[in-house]
Amino acid sequence: MEQIALVTGGTRGLGAAISAALRAAGCRVAATYHHDAQAAEQARHSLGIAVFPWDVADAGACEQGVATVQEALGPVTVLVNNAGITADAMFHKMSAAQWEDVLRTNLGSMFNMTRPLIGGMRERGYGRIINISSVNGRKGQVGQTNYAAAKAGILGFTRSLALENARHGITVNAIAPGYCDTAMLAELRPERLQTIVAGIPVGRLGVPEDVARMVAFLAAPEAGFITGATFDVNGGQYLG
Structure with a gap:
C-alpha cells in the first residue's frame, strides 16, 4: 500500500526533517x-x-487544504501534527492574545487537521496519526504556561483518539522532543543555551533527525500494535 503522508509545518526545521524521513521511507x-x-x-x-x-x-x-491535498495525491494515510508556535512570557505578564494564539495553533490544530481525515481513515480501516508534543509539555517550563498547556493537552488528545480508533486500524501516538538544534533555539542567549545543554544527560542538543526517525518508525505499517503512547526523545532530560 502506498503511504500518503501529510506533515503540518513540514518545510522547515523539525518538520523538514520529518518530511525527509517519510520521503526516504x-x-x-x-x-x-x-x-x-x-x-x-x-x-x-x-x-x-x-x-x-x-x-x-x-x-x-x-478542511479545504486537506481536500486539496487528497485531490492531488490521494487519500492521506499518515498525518503528522507538527506545526506549532511560541509566544513566551511570565504568566502574570502574558496577554490574552499570547495565550489564545498558542493554544489555537498548537492544540486547536489537532482538531482542525485530524477531524477532516479521521472519517476516511476509519472507512479504509487504516491510519497513522503522530502528534508532536514537547518535553515542556511533560515537565513544564518557566515562561511557557501557554505552550506547556497546549503540548500537555496533545497527550490527552492522543490517548483518547487512540482508544476511539484502535479497532479501526488507526494508531495515534505522540512524540515529546527535547531541545533540538533548530532555528528556534538559535535565538537564545549563549548562556541560556549552555544551561539547557548542561541539563541534558547525554550532553548535547538533539538534532531534528533524532525525532524524524521516530516519526518514520511510528508511521510504518509494521507499527500497528503501538498506539496511545508518548515517546520521549530528549536525551534523558525528562524520564516520565
Missing part, C-alpha cells in the same frame, strides 16, 4: 506551511515533496 509527502514561502519552495525542490499553504489554526482552511 517511501511515502508520498505533502507539507503545509504558513508564512515562509521561500523555505517551502526550497523544501519542495530539495526534498521532493508537495507543499501547500494554509494556517492550521483556521479550521475552514484546514
Whole structure:
C-alpha cells in the first residue's frame, strides 16, 4: 500500500526533517506551511515533496487544504501534527492574545487537521496519526504556561483518539522532543543555551533527525500494535 503522508509545518526545521524521513521511507509527502514561502519552495525542490499553504489554526482552511491535498495525491494515510508556535512570557505578564494564539495553533490544530481525515481513515480501516508534543509539555517550563498547556493537552488528545480508533486500524501516538538544534533555539542567549545543554544527560542538543526517525518508525505499517503512547526523545532530560 502506498503511504500518503501529510506533515503540518513540514518545510522547515523539525518538520523538514520529518518530511525527509517519510520521503526516504517511501511515502508520498505533502507539507503545509504558513508564512515562509521561500523555505517551502526550497523544501519542495530539495526534498521532493508537495507543499501547500494554509494556517492550521483556521479550521475552514484546514478542511479545504486537506481536500486539496487528497485531490492531488490521494487519500492521506499518515498525518503528522507538527506545526506549532511560541509566544513566551511570565504568566502574570502574558496577554490574552499570547495565550489564545498558542493554544489555537498548537492544540486547536489537532482538531482542525485530524477531524477532516479521521472519517476516511476509519472507512479504509487504516491510519497513522503522530502528534508532536514537547518535553515542556511533560515537565513544564518557566515562561511557557501557554505552550506547556497546549503540548500537555496533545497527550490527552492522543490517548483518547487512540482508544476511539484502535479497532479501526488507526494508531495515534505522540512524540515529546527535547531541545533540538533548530532555528528556534538559535535565538537564545549563549548562556541560556549552555544551561539547557548542561541539563541534558547525554550532553548535547538533539538534532531534528533524532525525532524524524521516530516519526518514520511510528508511521510504518509494521507499527500497528503501538498506539496511545508518548515517546520521549530528549536525551534523558525528562524520564516520565
